[in-house]
Amino acid sequence: MTTSVVPQPADQAKEGAVAAYLGMWSDMADAAVTSDWQSPKLALNATADALSRISRGLYADHYNGLVTKGKPINHPTVESVEPAAAPTTVNIVDCGDDSPWLKYRVDTGQRADDGPSGRRHIDAKVKKAVDGSWKVVDFAIQDVGTC
Amino acid sequence: MLTRVPALGGMIVTLLLISAATASAGGWGSVDCAQESSPYCELGAGKTGKAPGGAGRVPDQPGRKGGGGQVAPPVGDRIMGDNSPAAKCSYVRSNFQPPANGVQTVAFHDTVRAVPRVVLAYAPLSRASTLLSQRRGGAWYVYRCTGAGFRDGLYRAPIWLPDGEVPAEAAVPSPQELAEQARAQLHLPSPRIEANPAGDKLVSLPTWLWLDRSGWGRQQATAAVPGVSVTAVATPKSVSWSMGDGNTVSCSGPGTPFTARGDASAASPDCGHTYHRSSATAPGQQYPVGATIHWMVTWSGAGASGTFPDLTTSATAAFRVAEVQALGTGHR
Numbered sequence: 001m002t003t004s005v006v007p008q009p010a011d012q013a014k015e016g017a018v019a020a021y022l023g024m025w026s027d028m029a030d031a032a033v034t035s036d037w038q039s040p041k042l043a044l045n046a047t048a049d050a051l052s053r054i055s056r057g058l059y060a061d062h063y064n065g066l067v068t069k070g071k072p073i074n075h076p077t078v079e080s081v082e083p084a085a086a087p088t089t090v091n092i093v094d095c096g097d098d099s100p101w102l103k104y105r106v107d108t109g110q111r112a113d114d115g116p117s118g119r120r121h122i123d124a125k126v127k128k129a130v131d132g133s134w135k136v137v138d139f140a141i142q143d144v145g146t147c
Numbered sequence: 148m149l150t151r152v153p154a155l156g157g158m159i160v161t162l163l164l165i166s167a168a169t170a171s172a173g174g175w176g177s178v179d180c181a182q183e184s185s186p187y188c189e190l191g192a193g194k195t196g197k198a199p200g201g202a203g204r205v206p207d208q209p210g211r212k213g214g215g216g217q218v219a220p221p222v223g224d225r226i227m228g229d230n231s232p233a234a235k236c237s238y239v240r241s242n243f244q245p246p247a248n249g250v251q252t253v254a255f256h257d258t259v260r261a262v263p264r265v266v267l268a269y270a271p272l273s274r275a276s277t278l279l280s281q282r283r284g285g286a287w288y289v290y291r292c293t294g295a296g297f298r299d300g301l302y303r304a305p306i307w308l309p310d311g312e313v314p315a316e317a318a319v320p321s322p323q324e325l326a327e328q329a330r331a332q333l334h335l336p337s338p339r340i341e342a343n344p345a346g347d348k349l350v351s352l353p354t355w356l357w358l359d360r361s362g363w364g365r366q367q368a369t370a371a372v373p374g375v376s377v378t379a380v381a382t383p384k385s386v387s388w389s390m391g392d393g394n395t396v397s398c399s400g401p402g403t404p405f406t407a408r409g410d411a412s413a414a415s416p417d418c419g420h421t422y423h424r425s426s427a428t429a430p431g432q433q434y435p436v437g438a439t440i441h442w443m444v445t446w447s448g449a450g451a452s453g454t455f456p457d458l459t460t461s462a463t464a465a466f467r468v469a470e471v472q473a474l475g476t477g478h479r
Contacts, residue, residue: 032174049185056287056305057177063241063289063305063450068174098173117173125187140188141179 391434
């Protein structure tokens with residue numbers, strides 16, 4: 001008797017959505033090295049509110065003479081996939097840690113010591129785009145210490 | 148002197164180590180829900196049982212936490228109160244444009260070097276829904292602080308405000324308007340013409356041309372209102388000399404002054420003219436000479452910069468040019 005593994009739509013959706021979610025933070029981390037709020041990379045895995053929020057955040061850093069070095073640590077899990085038969089939305093829950101991803105002042109090279117870093121509860125909504133790719137449309141990052 | 152250099156380097160390293168021991172801002176600080184709440188932020192907050200908005204970020208304003216969209220965007224807010232030692236902060240118009248599908252639509256040239264002081268204070272900003280209206284007239288406003296404050300914050304994402312909804316406090320002059328004011332305050336020095344030979348110039352003998360150095364140098368002026376400061380800078384770029392005999396000489400600098408030990412028969416290395424006709428037939432037997440300095444005028448501030456049309460300053464003099472043989476001084 002032989003068995004064949006047929007990829008389930010929900011599994012493919014989870015895989016694509018998690019990749020987009022992790023890609024979004026990776027893209028942001030790359031752009032944040034120079035606070036490049038116009039980086040085309042930002043739109044690879046994020047769109048709508050998520051893209052706007054990231055770009056505006058990087059612009060604020062750019063304007064204030066800050067850059068961010070390092071990478072965040074993520075442990076995303078899929079909370080739900082909707083609808084199961086032909087998924088278009090994947091909700092992701094994460095406990096992210098930005099303590100290895102810190103802001104520095106461009107002028108002095110010193111760390112910006114005016115905010116916290118650490119483990120944060122993150123929700124993210126990932127949707128299927130018309131071209132079949134998955135893109136994060138919104139995210140909510142709670143305070144340090146929320147997970 | 149040489150031995151002090153490494154000692155200074157050691158001090159800097161020590162300072163860096165001290166600062167590294169304090170709390171450090173993480174990469175999500177500028178995009179988290181405390182920075183800007185949204186309906187989605189509040190949904191997430193419900194799951195974790197935490198109110199959005201950053202517990203403890205503004206201990207003296209607990210009533211404002213978690214307000215979400217109920218509280219109007221405190222544009223130009225003074226959330227810490229006027230009598231607090233916080234810096235004065237307000238939203239100022241900027242040229243920020245969010246990327247659209249990864250297409251870069253504008254270039255941003257920031258010439259502001261100083262890190263502005265910004266108070267970290269939670270205030271619910273306008274909802275994400277306002278993003279949809281950004282095609283209409285309006286602008287992105289960035290949060291800017293002036294003066295000394297007790298604390299740096301730095302995290303305020305730009306917000307979109309339609310033109311009609313900009314509160315009076317945020318309706319500060321645009322950088323361009325301030326730049327006009329700064330330009331009007333520029334005081335450009337008057338040039339003074341110098342030349343060699345000092346007295347009569349001679350036909351076929353190189354005449355050296357230069358300007359008194361006190362009239363040559365960068366000038367700047369600043370115009371400011373609380374929250375915005377714009378500086379206009381005028382830089383001398385070139386000098387046009389009209390020599391009175393129909394010739395024009397263009398020099399890229401003020402010209403090299405002739406020194407007493409110099410060779411009077413040699414031409415100036417960078418700015419000079421040789422007359423081929425005497426001024427005997429000119430009105431008053433003199434050539435009217437004019438020097439016009441062209442100043443490049445740029446401005447920068449409030450996250451923007453630009454260039455004004457050139458300004459000019461000028462000076463005049465009269466040169467008497469004689470034939471060599473008429474003087475009989477033995478030249479040639």
